[in-house]
Every structure is written in C-alpha cells, then in structure tokens.
Amino acid sequence: MSHQYSAPGDHIESTKPVTVSRYRGITRLNHWVTALSLILLAISGLSLFHPSLFFLSGLFGGGQVVRWLHPAIGIVLFLSFFLLFLQMWKLNLPRREDATWVAHIGDVVQGNEDKLPELGKYNAGQKFVFWAMTGLILLLILTGLMIWEKQVPLWEPYAPWAATIPARRIALLVHALSAVGIILVFILHVYAAIWTRGTLRAMTTGSVTGGWAFRHHRKWLRELAKNRKAPDNHNTPAE
Amino acid sequence: MTERAPQPTTAAANPPVQPLASNLLPSDVVRISATANVPAPERQLDKVAKLIDVSKCIGCKACQSACIEWNDTHPAIEENVGVYENPHDLTPEMFTLMRFSEYENPQGDLEWLIRKDGCMHCEDPGCLKACPAPGAIVQYSNGIVDFVSANCIGCGYCVSGCPFDVPRIHQTAHVSKKCTLCSDRVAVGQGPACAKACPTQAITFGTKESQIALANERIEDLKSRGYENAGLYDPQGVGGTHVMYVLHHADKPGLYAGLPDDPRISPVVESWKGATKTVGLAAIGLAAAGAVLHGLFSKGNQVTAEEEHEAEELVVKTAAVQPETREEL
Numbered sequence: 001m002s003h004q005y006s007a008p009g010d011h012i013e014s015t016k017p018v019t020v021s022r023y024r025g026i027t028r029l030n031h032w033v034t035a036l037s038l039i040l041l042a043i044s045g046l047s048l049f050h051p052s053l054f055f056l057s058g059l060f061g062g063g064q065v066v067r068w069l070h071p072a073i074g075i076v077l078f079l080s081f082f083l084l085f086l087q088m089w090k091l092n093l094p095r096r097e098d099a100t101w102v103a104h105i106g107d108v109v110q111g112n113e114d115k116l117p118e119l120g121k122y123n124a125g126q127k128f129v130f131w132a133m134t135g136l137i138l139l140l141i142l143t144g145l146m147i148w149e150k151q152v153p154l155w156e157p158y159a160p161w162a163a164t165i166p167a168r169r170i171a172l173l174v175h176a177l178s179a180v181g182i183i184l185v186f187i188l189h190v191y192a193a194i195w196t197r198g199t200l201r202a203m204t205t206g207s208v209t210g211g212w213a214f215r216h217h218r219k220w221l222r223e224l225a226k227n228r229k230a231p232d233n234h235n236t237p238a239e
Numbered sequence: 240m241t242e243r244a245p246q247p248t249t250a251a252a253n254p255p256v257q258p259l260a261s262n263l264l265p266s267d268v269v270r271i272s273a274t275a276n277v278p279a280p281e282r283q284l285d286k287v288a289k290l291i292d293v294s295k296c297i298g299c300k301a302c303q304s305a306c307i308e309w310n311d312t313h314p315a316i317e318e319n320v321g322v323y324e325n326p327h328d329l330t331p332e333m334f335t336l337m338r339f340s341e342y343e344n345p346q347g348d349l350e351w352l353i354r355k356d357g358c359m360h361c362e363d364p365g366c367l368k369a370c371p372a373p374g375a376i377v378q379y380s381n382g383i384v385d386f387v388s389a390n391c392i393g394c395g396y397c398v399s400g401c402p403f404d405v406p407r408i409h410q411t412a413h414v415s416k417k418c419t420l421c422s423d424r425v426a427v428g429q430g431p432a433c434a435k436a437c438p439t440q441a442i443t444f445g446t447k448e449s450q451i452a453l454a455n456e457r458i459e460d461l462k463s464r465g466y467e468n469a470g471l472y473d474p475q476g477v478g479g480t481h482v483m484y485v486l487h488h489a490d491k492p493g494l495y496a497g498l499p500d501d502p503r504i505s506p507v508v509e510s511w512k513g514a515t516k517t518v519g520l521a522a523i524g525l526a527a528a529g530a531v532l533h534g535l536f537s538k539g540n541q542v543t544a545e546e547e548h549e550a551e552e553l554v555v556k557t558a559a560v561q562p563e564t565r566e567e568l
C-alpha cells in the first residue's frame with residue numbers, strides 16, 4: 001500500500017460505476033464541527049466588529065453572551081481544527097505540480113482540466129485554503145487569548161508583556177484583520193466546493209464518483225487503484 | 240413638576256434642600272459608543288472641569304473615601320506592602336487612587352509627588368472610540384464621559400482604547416467601571432464628591448473656563464515661588480480633558496506616576512476602529528456578493544460521462560496490470 005497521494009482511509013468503494021471513499025465518517029464529523037464553529041465565530045465576532053452588525057449578537061442572547069461564548073467556541077474551533085490538521089497536513093505539503101497548476105490558473109477557472117497536471121488528493125487551491133486556515137487560526141487563537149479580558153489572569157504570569165495595553169491593542173488589530181482574512185478564505189473555500197460539482201458529497205456521504213477523481217485528482221485515483229486489495233471481479237461489498 | 244437643577248459652578252456650595260429634577264438629559268448626549276448618527280443636541284451645556292492642584296494635595300485620601308461613599312463601592316481590604324498607595328491600583332470598586340512618587344530633584348532634594356489618578360474625561364475619549372456596544376459609553380455636551388452599565392458587555396475594549404489606563408472590568412458584574420465625574424451629582428447642580436471632601440481645596444470643580452483661570456492663578460503663584468516649570472495639564476492630544484492637573488513640573492508629567500507626556504488615542508486603535516472596519520466589511524461584502532452572483536450564473540465545473548468511463552477503465556486496467564503487488568484479503 002502506498003500513501004504518497006492518499007490518506008490511509010481512502011479507497012475505491014465500487015468499480016461499476018467507480019466510487020471512491022474520500023473521507024471517513026470521523027473526519028467528516030471533525031470537518032463539520034470545525035465548519036460550524038467557524039460560522040458561529042464569524043457571526044458572533046462580526047457582531048462586535050461593526051456597529052451595523054451588533055444586532056447579530058441577538059442571535060446568541062445579546063452582547064454579554066457573545067463576550068464569553070465567542071472565545072469559548074474559539075477554543076472548540078482550535079482543538080477541532082488541530083485534529084483535522086493532523087489528518088491532512090501531509091497531503092497538503094506543496095509539490096512540484098502545484099507550481100504548474102498555479103501557472104495555469106486561467107485554465108483552472110475556465111475548467112480546462114485537460115491542460116492541468118495530474119494531481120494528488122489536493123490541488124494548490126485546496127492547499128492554499130488549508131495553510132491559510134492553519135496560519136489564521138493560529139493568529140486568531142493567540143490574539144484571541146490576549147484580548148479575552150476575563151481569562152488574561154490565567155496566562156499573564158507566564159507572559160506579562162503580552163498582557164500590557166500596547167500589546168493588547170496590537171492583538172485587537174491583528175485579531176480583526178485575521179478575522180476578515182479567514183472569512184474571505186472561508187468564502188473562497190465554500191465557493192470552490194460548490195463550483196466544482198460533485199465535491200460536496202465528499203464531505204456529506206464521504207465518497208466521490210470515479211469521474212470526479214479522474215478529472216480533478218488523477219494521481220490520487222491511480223494510487224488508490226493500485227492499492228486496491230481485491231480485483232473488481234472478486235466480491236467487493238458494493239457488488 | 241419640580242424645577243430643573245441649575246448647572247453646578249462649584250463643588251464647595253452646600254446642596255439646595257428642595258427637590259430638583261435632573262439637568263443632565265438624554266438629549267444632552269453628544270457622542271454614543273458604536274453609534275454613528277447622534278442627533279445634534281438642542282442646547283449646549285457649559286463645559287465643566289475638575290481641577291486637581293497637585294501642589295496643594297496632602298495625600299490624605301479624603302477624596303478616595305468620598306468616592307467610595309458616594310458611589311457605594313466596596314474595595315477589597317488589602318495587605319500593606321510598604322507604600323502609601325491603597326488599594327494597589329484602580330479597581331472596579333475604586334474609581335480614584337492617590338499615587339505617590341518620590342522624586343529627587345536636581346538640587347538633590349526629595350519631592351513627594353502625589354497625584355490623584357482616575358478618568359480624565361477626555362474631549363476625544365479613546366474608550367468610547369473602542370467600545371463595540373451601542374450606548375455603553377456616552378459623552379454629554381458638558382464633557383462628562385459616562386459608562387452605562389446596562390449596555391456594557393464587559394468586553395474590555397475600552398481598557399485598550401483609553402490612553403490613561405483607567406477603565407477596569409468588574410469580574411462578577413462583567414461591566415466596565417470608572418469615575419463618572421459624579422454625573423449623578425452634576426445632574427442636580429452638585430460638584431463631584433471628591434472635590435467636596437477635599438480639605439485643602441486641591442480639588443476644585445466648575446466650568447472649564449473658570450478652572451483654567453484658577454489654574455493660571457495657581458501657576459503664577461507657583462512660579463513666583465521658584466517652580467518655573469509649573470503649568471496646566473490639559474493634554475491637547477485628546478482634545479483637552481475635563482479633569483486637569485496643576486503640576487509643579489509640567490515639563491515632566493511622567494514624574495507623577497507615569498502620567499503620559501502627550502497622550503492621544505493610539506494609532507493602533509485608530510486603524511483598528513477605522514480603516515480595518517470599513518475596508519474589512521467592504522471586502523467581506525463584495526466577496527460574498529460576488530460568490531453568490533457568480534455561483535448563480537455559472538454552470539460550475541462538471542464531470543463528464545466520458546470521465547466516469549475513463550475512471551472505470553483506469554481502475555480495471557490497474558487491477559489487470561499489477562496482480563502480483565496485491566495482498567490477499
């Protein structure tokens with residue numbers, strides 16, 4: 001079994017037609033917990049971000065609730081994303097074909113997949129989303145802890161300089177900027193998942209069609225085909 | 240209807256005995272946190288100010304006691320750590336604090352500088368600028384900056400916004416607290432409790448104009464007695480303040496327990512509450528609208544039937560080519 005382009009759980013589920021298992025149930029659950037946290041964080045955070053959006057705090061029971069709920073969800077997001085990170089970081093490392101893919105970004109947008117290199121489980125766009133989320137979540141958790149008024153005494157003895165008012169001002173600015181950044185990345189992520197038809201089911205049912213894998217992630221499909229334990233005329237569960 | 244109270248001109252006068260209606264009205268508010276369009280007030284109250292003459296202060300802390308009593312706060316009883324400051328810092332229960340600094344002047348003499356710390360009631364308040372909760376901080380046309388606990392969410396942004404490190408978040412009530420300049424006393428024609436209690440009249444209160452005039456008299460006196468750098472602390476970086484100091488060393492405010500030389504709203508706070516918000520909101524709005532519109536009108540990137548077929552072939556051929564690498568089930 002080789003896992004240069006695929007994750008351990010990935011496998012071909014059936015051959016006629018081909019369906020490929022892309023995410024295990026536990027990974028999907030992990031993904032949706034992360035996604036829900038991010039959405040709740042964006043909404044609650046935006047309610048404090050701009051006066052015109054303060055009404056959004058009503059969704060959570062008011063500003064006093066947002067004050068503590070937002071950072072609490074932030075902790076959930078951080079831990080949940082960390083688990084996703086452990087499962088995904090390896091296949092998101094940059095590879096040579098990513099540069100070619102980026103150079104052909106025009107063809108990507110026009111859907112000319114035949115002009116693009118064959119790819120493993122992730123393309124450069126997906127990798128960008130992954131690393132941008134990683135970096136921004138790190139910034140958000142660090143600055144978030146710095147501006148979490150109530151919990152500052154928890155860590156202040158270990159990093160008194162970070163609890164000073166000048167440091168907290170910078171943290172507020174960086175938190176707000178990173179929040180804008182992560183919301184933009186989030187929009188890109190959702191848009192790409194919907195635009196690339198046949199992608200959403202990878203995170204709902206867990207599988208994609210063979211054609212989808214062939215079109216977008218052919219090296220991944222090739223590796224899974226090689227890894228397949230039984231030839232298709234043996235009794236695989238789907239048959 | 241009871242008569243409306245007069246605007247106070249001093250803290251020294253005794254209160255009137257007949258009941259009077261508040262003369263600090265919701266319509267006298269000129270700035271409201273997280274609120275863009277505050278209606279122009281119908282009248283302009285006289286600008287008020289509290290003047291703290293550091294050179295007259297004897298450090299007795301009568302003002303601190305008066306503040307505790309009037310505002311009904313309950314500062315914790317703390318340990319004596321060998322300095323006169325008590326409590327150790329401004330707290331949600333202690334809105335004003337005498338800070339004691341020892342200064343050895345160039346003549347080699349020790350000067351004991353005592354400064355009454357607390358909210359400066361900035362004309363351009365950083366706390367109000369930073370606050371995300373509509374109505375949690377208001378500024379009246381007489382200059383008083385007041386926190387409205389009912390609207391406060393306890394986030395602590397005001398702590399970062401203030402150039403003087405004044406607001407403190409109450410750990411159980413979850414609201415921000417600071418000196419109100421006794422807005423509830425001023426509303427009924429009274430000066431602040433601290434000024435009323437001060438035995439040396441180091442603290443005085445009145446119109447800002449009258450307090451500047453008084454300060455000038457005091458400065459002249461101090462200069463005639465050898466304090467050539469005596470001066471008024473009414474920092475213009477925050478548009479002037481409604482709590483001012485007479486300092487013997489106005490050229491070095493930092494001597495007085497770190498009073499800022501040239502306070503102003505931090506540029507970091509300005510850019511956080513300024514460009515970040517407008518540009519950020521615009522970017523998010525445009526991206527969301529663009530994604531939705533484009534999503535509606537684009538066919539998307541579709542997988543073809545041909546590709547489904549090729550996938551099948553790929554899988555089947557791979558199986559045929561490499562039987563020897565396969566493990567048994």
Ligand code: HEM
Nearest residue numbers: 041042045046048049067071074140141144147148176179
């Ligand atoms: C990762 C952990 C996070 C922590 C610990 C955290 C913590 C905080 C805290 C303490 C505040 C100040 C208000 C309050 O006390 O609730 C805040 C504000 C905010 N947060 Fe977070 N946060 C996190 C993640 C996020 C994420 C992922 C987003 C965006 C999707 C976000 C967006 C915002 C925004 C927009 C604000 C308002 C900033 C402003 O007023 O300019 N936060 N956050």
Ligand code: SF4
Nearest residue numbers: 370391392394395397
């Ligand atoms: S804690 Fe300060 S900034 Fe936050 S809502 Fe209250 S007054 Fe406004």
Ligand code: SF4
Nearest residue numbers: 358359361365366401
């Ligand atoms: S001193 Fe601080 S708390 Fe007082 S008005 Fe100025 S900015 Fe606000």
